[in-house]
Amino acid sequence: MNLAEFQARVQANPRPVIVDIWAPWCGPCRTLSPRLLQVSEAYVGQIDVWKINADEEPELVRALKIMGIPTLLIYRDGQEVARRTGLQSVDALRSIFDALLVSDSNGAVTRIAGLSDTERWLRLTTGAILAALPILLGWSPFLAVVGAIVLFSGVYDRCPLWQALTAKLRSVSRSV
Amino acid sequence: MIKVNEAGWDRIARIVLGIVMLVLGWGGFVTGTFGVILQWLGFIPLITGLIGWCPLYALFRFGTKSA
Numbered sequence: 001m002n003l004a005e006f007q008a009r010v011q012a013n014p015r016p017v018i019v020d021i022w023a024p025w026c027g028p029c030r031t032l033s034p035r036l037l038q039v040s041e042a043y044v045g046q047i048d049v050w051k052i053n054a055d056e057e058p059e060l061v062r063a064l065k066i067m068g069i070p071t072l073l074i075y076r077d078g079q080e081v082a083r084r085t086g087l088q089s090v091d092a093l094r095s096i097f098d099a100l101l102v103s104d105s106n107g108a109v110t111r112i113a114g115l116s117d118t119e120r121w122l123r124l125t126t127g128a129i130l131a132a133l134p135i136l137l138g139w140s141p142f143l144a145v146v147g148a149i150v151l152f153s154g155v156y157d158r159c160p161l162w163q164a165l166t167a168k169l170r171s172v173s174r175s176v
Numbered sequence: 177m178i179k180v181n182e183a184g185w186d187r188i189a190r191i192v193l194g195i196v197m198l199v200l201g202w203g204g205f206v207t208g209t210f211g212v213i214l215q216w217l218g219f220i221p222l223i224t225g226l227i228g229w230c231p232l233y234a235l236f237r238f239g240t241k242s243a
Contacts, residue, residue, distance in 0.1 A: 118184070119228075122187065122188075122191065122225075122226065123226060126191050126195065126222070126226060129195055130195065130198070133199060133203070134202065137203065139202050139203055139204070140202055142202070143198060143202045146219075150226065153226070
């Protein structure tokens, strides 16, 4: 399959698609595969999961600019909205599946791919200004705390501690 | 999930306005009742600019962001 054929298949598919790029010799791929199967069972008919063996489709993998495996390519409305490389936890996989079903397209992309560069830049700049001014000029620390919160909101999606905490909270809320 | 209803220029204008109001209020450049008002009212344009969603726009089904 070449890139054009692959893209045509994705665009013709009426449902969101998660494409698992894997290889038989790859340990993390073998761990991810059953997790993906387990999570996807709850989304049958809503989200499709395709698997591509990187050894059998080297041209396609190169054309898709895959830098490492396992990689999950996440498509919605025929467009790639995010990609995740490396082993994913069951909770992280569930978050991706859940986000793909959000009706608002922009919201879905934000939930899977995290903040856009513009969004991140806005939050980091604003947070830095609000945090720095009170510290440098001796104003009320309240404004510095607000600045720190705004700063964190610019990187929360890349904070492993935050991700672990929210994943834990999600799994607790599911079990209640 | 909140749907963004502000254009980029709108968001930046709100954030700048919010920062200016907060600096004037919390920095002591404006004192008295007006200073206290600025200290707290400044958070409104700041937050609505940061999240890109204005409740008043939503209420009146208006928005600066093109569809």
